[in-house]
Amino acid sequence: MSNNVNTAVEEVQEIHMHRDDFGSKMGMWLFLFTEVLLFGGLFLLYASYRYIYPEAFIVASGELDVFMGGVNTVILLTSSLTVVLGIVALQKGNKRLSLSFLWITVFFGLLFLVNKYFEWGAKFHHGIYPKGPALQDMSDGEIMYFGLYYVMTGLHGLHIVVGLAFIGFVMWQIKKDVLTATNFQRLENAGLYWHLVDIIWIFLFPLFYLIH
Amino acid sequence: MDTNNHHDEHNDGHIAEAHHPSYGVNILVWIGLLSLTAITVAIAGINLGSLALAVALIIATVKSLFVVNFFMHVKFDNKLLKIFIGICILVFVIVLILTFFDLTFRF
Numbered sequence: 001m002s003n004n005v006n007t008a009v010e011e012v013q014e015i016h017m018h019r020d021d022f023g024s025k026m027g028m029w030l031f032l033f034t035e036v037l038l039f040g041g042l043f044l045l046y047a048s049y050r051y052i053y054p055e056a057f058i059v060a061s062g063e064l065d066v067f068m069g070g071v072n073t074v075i076l077l078t079s080s081l082t083v084v085l086g087i088v089a090l091q092k093g094n095k096r097l098s099l100s101f102l103w104i105t106v107f108f109g110l111l112f113l114v115n116k117y118f119e120w121g122a123k124f125h126h127g128i129y130p131k132g133p134a135l136q137d138m139s140d141g142e143i144m145y146f147g148l149y150y151v152m153t154g155l156h157g158l159h160i161v162v163g164l165a166f167i168g169f170v171m172w173q174i175k176k177d178v179l180t181a182t183n184f185q186r187l188e189n190a191g192l193y194w195h196l197v198d199i200i201w202i203f204l205f206p207l208f209y210l211i212h
Numbered sequence: 213m214d215t216n217n218h219h220d221e222h223n224d225g226h227i228a229e230a231h232h233p234s235y236g237v238n239i240l241v242w243i244g245l246l247s248l249t250a251i252t253v254a255i256a257g258i259n260l261g262s263l264a265l266a267v268a269l270i271i272a273t274v275k276s277l278f279v280v281n282f283f284m285h286v287k288f289d290n291k292l293l294k295i296f297i298g299i300c301i302l303v304f305v306i307v308l309i310l311t312f313f314d315l316t317f318r319f
Contacts, residue, residue, distance in 0.1 A: 085238060088235055202276055
């Protein structure tokens with residue numbers, strides 16, 4: 001008897017499988033708002049210290065490689081494009097093409113991290129790290145600049161890692177046909193996260209690299 | 213250009229339907245974003261003095277608007293979502309202004 005009831009319930013659930021894509025998207029955006037305020041706090045700190053130490057920020061910014069930062073900007077913008085193209089491809093029912101675009105995104109994401117590794121590595125090599133010999137000789141403003149530089153690009157880098165994991169998970173679900181041309185909201189959500197990380201970089205790049 | 217991808221599945225308004233731009237529009241937006249990046253780097257080389265920061269921030273904001281509207285599909289999205297995003301940005305701007313009130317009058 002109770003077995004019959006259970007199967008009946010399962011059948012009903014299968015027929016009226018409830019899926020709320022709009023709710024899913026809204027949930028993702030609400031999470032993104034908390035991310036905006038998380039980075040927003042750091043941008044406030046940046047604005048305050050740049051206001052207090054305008055000269056030192058210009059001097060310290062000279063240590064950064066504009067070319068490297070520019071390359072990383074192009075890499076992230078392109079990876080954002082490939083995510084969107086991956087969504088379009090899935091919506092058009094082209095699973096293989098969608099996965100190819102997302103692989104390119106993963107490749108660019110990793111390339112971004114490799115560049116960051118070399119950038120940070122070069123600074124460490126020059127003694128610019130907490131308690132490092134070069135950093136200790138700097139003025140208060142320059143020390144603030146590098147503190148903010150490491151925290152903000154570091155937190156951003158961490159978001160790249162999380163974004164890559166999210167995209168990897170979604171790719172696996174596309175491969176398994178869990179996500180399809182009619183059920184793609186989770187891919188969109190992964191894309192939203194990736195684009196937010198891109199937007200944060202769009203602001204980090206001029207604020208840290210392009211001060212003269 | 214096929215921008216609509218309707219399906220026959222039962223849809224009570226909660227299931228997402230695709231009404232986003234195709235490949236071409238997104239590639240154009242990307243080209244625009246790369247151009248703005250080139251412009252912001254080029255402008256940084258010119259000595260604009262105190263205007264430099266404002267120009268850099270305006271270009272970054274324009275780039276973000278492109279990403280939010282096209283890549284994040286907000287342009288094609290529900291009005292409620294736009295209001296939410298507006299409130300989020302407004303909160304940040306208010307806090308930014310209050311912070312600068314503190315900074316300018318305290319020191």
